[in-house]
Amino acid sequence: MTQTRARADAGNPLAGFKVGREPYFRAIGNEVELYEAAYRTRMPVMLKGPTGCGKTRFVEHMAWKLNRPLITISCHEDMTASDLVGRYLLDAGGTVWHDGPLTLAVRHGAICYLDEIVEARQDTTVVIHSLTDDRRMLPLEKKNEVVQAHPDFQIVISYNPGYQSVLKDLKESTKQRFGAIGFSYPSPEIEAEIVMREAGVDRRAADTLVCIAKRSRNLKGQGLDEGASTRMLINAGLLIAGGIPIAEACQVAMVVPITDDPDLRDALTGAIAACI
Ligand SMILES: Nc1ncnc2c1ncn2[C@@H]1O[C@H](COP(=O)(O)OP(=O)(O)OP(=O)(O)O)[C@@H](O)[C@H]1O
Ligand SMILES: [Mg+2]
Secondary structure, eight states: OOHHHHHHHHTOTTGGGOOOSOOOOOOSSSHHHHHHHHHHTTOOEEEEOOTTSSHHHHHHHHHHHTTOOEEEEEOOTTOOHHHHHEEEEEETTEEEEEEOHHHHHHHHTOEEEEETGGGSOHHHHGGGGGGSSTTOEEEEGGGTEEEEOOTTOEEEEEEOTTOOOSSSSOOHHHHTTOEEEEOOOOOHHHHHHHHHHHHOOOHHHHHHHHHHHHHHHHTBTTTBSSOOOHHHHHHHHHHHHTTOOHHHHHIIIIITTTOOOHHHHHHHHHHHHHHO
C-alpha cells in the first residue's frame, strides 16, 4: 500500500470493511443482475435459501463487484438495538458515543449484511424499519440524533425458509420491506464445478460428492431436515484432497454431522456406496 493510500485509509472508518480480492462466486441464474438492479435503487434485499447454498459468498462477491465496503452482523437472540446502533461508553475523557456497526454502515455508505436475521428478537429488528422504507434514516434516540443514510448505503438480510418457528420469524411489516432473491442448490454440473474449485478435488471426486448430495437431499422430510449442503460437499472434498479416503471423508463431513438416527445413517452410507 502506498503512503498516500495508507493516509487516506487512516481517516476512513470503513477502510477495514473493503472486500479486497474477488470472492469466487459461480452464478446459477440471474442473481447478479437482479442484485445490481436492486442496488441501483438501494432496495433492501433478502437472500432466501437453505443453509450452505452460497448466500454469504454471494453478498461478499457483490460488495466486491460494486466496490462497496461490507459490514456483516451475525444476528443472535441476545442482540440488542444498542448492539446495532451504538452506545455511550466510558473512557478517560468521560462518556463517548460509539457508533454500532449498523450506524457505521448508514453514516458512511456500506452494504450492511444482517446474517441470520430471524435469530434476532423482533423488538431489535424493528430498528431497521425506518432505514428500509422511503425515509432511509436511523434515529439514535440515546444520542438525540437522526442519521440520514449515505446514498451508497444498502441493507441485505439472509433468511433460511422453513427453519422458522412461530416465535422465530420476521414480522410481516419487516418482510414486506424487502425484495427477495431465491437461492437453491445448483445443478449437478455447476455444483461439481464449485466443489472442484473450492476443495481442489478432481472432476471424478466432485461428481461423486454431488451424486451423494442428490441422494441425501432426497431424504429431506423423511427424517432429515435438510440434505447435504454445498458447504458439506466442499468439506468432504477438502478431506479427500488431504488424503482421506472418499467413504470416510463423506462420513465425517456429510453423514455424522446431520443425523444421529442409525437408520438414516445407514441410508446415507448406502447412498455413498452407490455413488462411489
Ligand atoms: N454459487 C457459489 N459459488 C461459489 N461458491 C459457492 C457457491 N455456493 C456455495 N459456495 C460455497 O459453499 C460455501 C457455503 O456457502 P455460504 O457460506 O455462502 O452459504 P450460506 O447460504 O450463507 O449458508 P448459511 O445460511 O448457513 O449461512 C461457501 O464458502 C462456498 O465455498
Ligand atoms: Mg451465510
